[in-house]
Amino acid sequence: MAIVKLNDRGVRNVSTFGSVGAGSMVFIKKLTASTSGTLDFVDGTSDVVLDDTYKEYIFTFKDIHGSATGQFGFQGNAASGSGFNETMTTTNFRVFQNEAGTDSELAYVADEDQAQGTGLTLIAQTIDTDNDSNLVGYLHLFNPSSTTFVKHFISRIGVMKSGDSAANTFAAGYFNTTSAIDEIQFKFNSGNIDAGDICLYGIK
């Protein structure tokens, strides 16, 4: 067989290499906030994939900055459903310490969980509005396309809490529905998302 020489553009249009591993964490979509009321990931819209393509999805949050001292949260919408108002049961606990070193806590937060609620599931403590204040973290959503089981999530969110505290919230729970969830919306319960990125990944 004759040798075929390829230059650096020789395979530029190849979209798949059968034996080359592409990694198991696949970037799907980034939404960048700009004084946004909500950031919505809707399957089939703007290149978002949120269906049975992956069994697990991860959202990451980078430098989310709020316009007010609100709490960050999310809700889902079932396929062909109307509105982000699915029934959820959740847990929420937090840990924080303030910069002055005078206040710290590890505690379950009963005011911020839900028991068959349809409201915004809070996954962070109240954000400070200082210019250098932000929110980061991740949210795992498991098998949202299932029409057999409830859909679980776990999240860990860090925030510069109002009052200059380093705070983390650990939330978990499930959408108590056997309908597929194919839309996820993020927002603050007060004010806008002034800045920041939310990325969606699929786990093969």
Added chain:
Amino acid sequence: MGLVKYNNLSISSISDVSAIDGSMVLIKTITASSDSTIDFVDGTDDVVLDNTYPIYLFKFMSVHGSIDFRHLTFQGNVASGSGYNETMTSSTFYAQHDEAGTATALTYEADYDQAQGTAFQAIVQGAGADNDQASSGELWLFNPSSTTFVTHFFAIGNCSTDDNKIRSLHTSGYFNLTGAIDEIQFKMSGGNIDAGTFKLYGIKDS
């Protein structure tokens, strides 16, 4: 340029195609061998710790210290700064269970948090130094190149303690500065890191 046709064998030897890599990219592995510190310095020894990635993830596995009841710790150094001594505010809590099954705990750990401190931050607490004892876990670092916001971190560090417990320490906080952090150092609170693997990954956002 004429059309060149390739068959399946033409590119059968390609082993890496960066453009279709996954989103979690291994940047660097450092294996400890009686080291006093493990350093990840942007631009040194293939380490990338800048604005290339929005999120960095360190994993540490089977870290074995030379002295009983010591803590795995970390600190950062700001770009063009001097020393691993950045100001941070952090919180820590742990869950633990002894091997005898007689004691459990879930509690805030006030001895290892920091309030605007500049010390090394514990991410593993009280690791034992028996031959079979080790620590493993991960440290997330969010957008360390930001010059606008504070730089948050999360960690989970498990160890088999000097008194034979599993202790899972959860640490979180932020570097309270708006300078870019481009160096991270790990070390034990005393003695050396006799063995262990440290890995640095970048998480893509495109």
